[in-house]
Amino acid sequence: MAQDNRHPFLQGLSKHRGAPPTVITIFGASGDLCKRKLVPAIYNLAVDNLLPADFYLIGYGRKPMPDATFRELASESISKFSRRSLNTEIWDRIEQNTYYCSGGYDELEAFKNLSAKIESIEKELGRDVQSVFYISTPPSVFEPIIENIGAAGLAIRHQDSDKHTKVVVEKPFGKDLESARHLNRVIGHVFQERQVYRIDHYLGKETVQDLLVQRFANSIFEPLWNRQYVECVQITVAESLGVGTRGGYYEQSGATRDMIQNHTMQLLALTAMEPPVSLDAEAIRDEKVKLLKAIKPLRFGYENSDVIRAQYTEGLIDGEKVPGYKQEEGVSPSSETETFGAFRLNISNWRWEGVPFYLRSGKRMARRVTEIAIQFKRPPSTLFSENEMFNLESNTLTFQIQPDEGSTVLLNAKIPGLQTRTQPVKMHFKYSATFGSNTPEAYERLVLDAMIGDGTLFIRGDETEASWSLITPLHEFWASEKERGMENYVSGSWGPLAADRLLWDNGHEWRRP
Ligand code: NDP
Ligand code: BG6
Numbered sequence: 001m002a003q004d005n006r007h008p009f010l011q012g013l014s015k016h017r018g019a020p021p022t023v024i025t026i027f028g029a030s031g032d033l034c035k036r037k038l039v040p041a042i043y044n045l046a047v048d049n050l051l052p053a054d055f056y057l058i059g060y061g062r063k064p065m066p067d068a069t070f071r072e073l074a075s076e077s078i079s080k081f082s083r084r085s086l087n088t089e090i091w092d093r094i095e096q097n098t099y100y101c102s103g104g105y106d107e108l109e110a111f112k113n114l115s116a117k118i119e120s121i122e123k124e125l126g127r128d129v130q131s132v133f134y135i136s137t138p139p140s141v142f143e144p145i146i147e148n149i150g151a152a153g154l155a156i157r158h159q160d161s162d163k164h165t166k167v168v169v170e171k172p173f174g175k176d177l178e179s180a181r182h183l184n185r186v187i188g189h190v191f192q193e194r195q196v197y198r199i200d201h202y203l204g205k206e207t208v209q210d211l212l213v214q215r216f217a218n219s220i221f222e223p224l225w226n227r228q229y230v231e232c233v234q235i236t237v238a239e240s241l242g243v244g245t246r247g248g249y250y251e252q253s254g255a256t257r258d259m260i261q262n263h264t265m266q267l268l269a270l271t272a273m274e275p276p277v278s279l280d281a282e283a284i285r286d287e288k289v290k291l292l293k294a295i296k297p298l299r300f301g302y303e304n305s306d307v308i309r310a311q312y313t314e315g316l317i318d319g320e321k322v323p324g325y326k327q328e329e330g331v332s333p334s335s336e337t338e339t340f341g342a343f344r345l346n347i348s349n350w351r352w353e354g355v356p357f358y359l360r361s362g363k364r365m366a367r368r369v370t371e372i373a374i375q376f377k378r379p380p381s382t383l384f385s386e387n388e389m390f391n392l393e394s395n396t397l398t399f400q401i402q403p404d405e406g407s408t409v410l411l412n413a414k415i416p417g418l419q420t421r422t423q424p425v426k427m428h429f430k431y432s433a434t435f436g437s438n439t440p441e442a443y444e445r446l447v448l449d450a451m452i453g454d455g456t457l458f459i460r461g462d463e464t465e466a467s468w469s470l471i472t473p474l475h476e477f478w479a480s481e482k483e484r485g486m487e488n489y490v491s492g493s494w495g496p497l498a499a500d501r502l503l504w505d506n507g508h509e510w511r512r513p
Helices: 008-013 032-047 067-081 088-095 108-125 139-151 177-190 206-216 247-272 281-294 386-391 431-435 442-452 461-481 497-504
Strands: 022-027 055-061 098-102 130-135 166-169 196-198 230-238 307-313 315-317 320-322 340-346 356-362 369-376 396-402 406-415 421-430 486-490
Touching: 022 032, 022 108, 022 442, 032 055, 032 067, 032 088, 032 442, 055 067, 055 108, 067 088, 067 098, 098 108, 108 139, 130 139, 130 442, 139 166, 139 177, 166 177, 166 442, 177 461, 196 442, 196 461, 206 247, 206 396, 206 431, 230 247, 247 281, 247 307, 247 340, 247 356, 247 369, 247 461, 281 461, 307 497, 340 497, 356 497, 386 421, 421 431, 486 497
Parallel strands: 022 055, 022 130, 055 098, 130 166, 166 196, 230 356, 307 486
Antiparallel strands: 230 369, 307 340, 315 320, 340 356, 369 396, 396 406, 406 421
């Protein structure tokens, strides 16, 4: 049998999975996400031969634009942002099936034109195609888009086949519990839940998926994965970038809505949930919801608060001076938006009662790193001298989600020599060393899964609500208290001192990854 030398991602996928003929319509096609992530993702799927033979791309936006201009923009974005360079032969095949439709997001007539376009594609092809609608606009227009997809009859096409319509909804999914519930209701009026793909692009990252495999495909971890052996868990999602050109959006959002309610909570849910009965989408989502619901309500206020929020001030990143948050474009000079959040969570279930879960996420931190660290309890102190006990570090299993993907176990070992002296050492598994670099981007996997109809890596409606239930009371408190409780941290640091104190209360310390 011929050896399959392609990336392991592809070896697993292409033999078993295939999407039916598909038209993807991207709403907000002139936007940043479409340009930087979605078009390059589609192109890379084409390079890997993972697109269906009959594949069509329609960009949709308010500005009128000829097909040729959109094609040109798409090819430029591939040249600029794709992880693999533009191969004109492959791009030509997609390009000839790429179109642009213009119209308002609240203009039913324009959606009827879109429907006519999809029907004309079907007619030309002589067979049915599935429609995937990717909503990549600011959230203010999610609702009219969904309603107009429904009103134009696009949601119920080919309902009883694998070519039924799918809708992909970008984040943020609501800004609080009430708005998330409302959006779920609006979606529920138009679509069945099996048609809905709520994006959290962290779930598309290879290393996040590997977390499930490492947890459940190895028997050595499960016996230790509980309150008897785990001292605490730390989840860090740190960025060195600031808000860049997204100041306007970020002012309404802040770190808690932008990163903690979604990406960081998803990492927590996958780390702490019970083993699912299968790897099916529903089984995994059931366990995540159970876990999110078991998190105790946050304590906030000034005594014993479980939450610290802070804003970056000017500082140095990689030796370069960077402005403070209040000086960023689109940000109010008196802004009270947090760019950093640190949380201490307690999970009230049999496995985790009493084990603190620490979460932190921020912009302009010392470096870009996302990791999950399981810190185990220290061994009894009967065998080593007091001095050596001091040198021993807690065993820690760390999953490096990005940028140096892999996992590490920290152990204590004997330093060679006549005396029994110890030193912490690390056992590493490095993704790129074992599987090669140039791993597919999260959006590639997610676009493919939506086309195939696999919702495992997407968020179910009740998951978003469970996560908002935890965060919303905090936002209500902050809205009522305004400025008080906001800390500062210097750009290029690991956050404010108050975030360190949050752990010192329990005798713990943040890792310095
Ligand atoms: P943009 O601000 O670039 O907007 C996308 C498109 O939506 C614009 O090109 C414009 O298209 C249309 N649009 C912009 N503002 C409005 C408005 N006020 N009313 C109606 N239409 C508007 O957004 P992004 O591309 O950055 O993000 C799209 C979605 O993806 C958002 O929900 C965002 O939160 C999410 N997201 C983005 C990420 C990113 O890195 N950019 C990362 C993760 C999620 P036109 O004028 O042609 O109609
Ligand atoms: C997005 C946030 O969801 O995730 C951004 O809106 C953030 O503010 C981005 O920069 C981080 O994603 P990644 O994949 O670069 O870690």
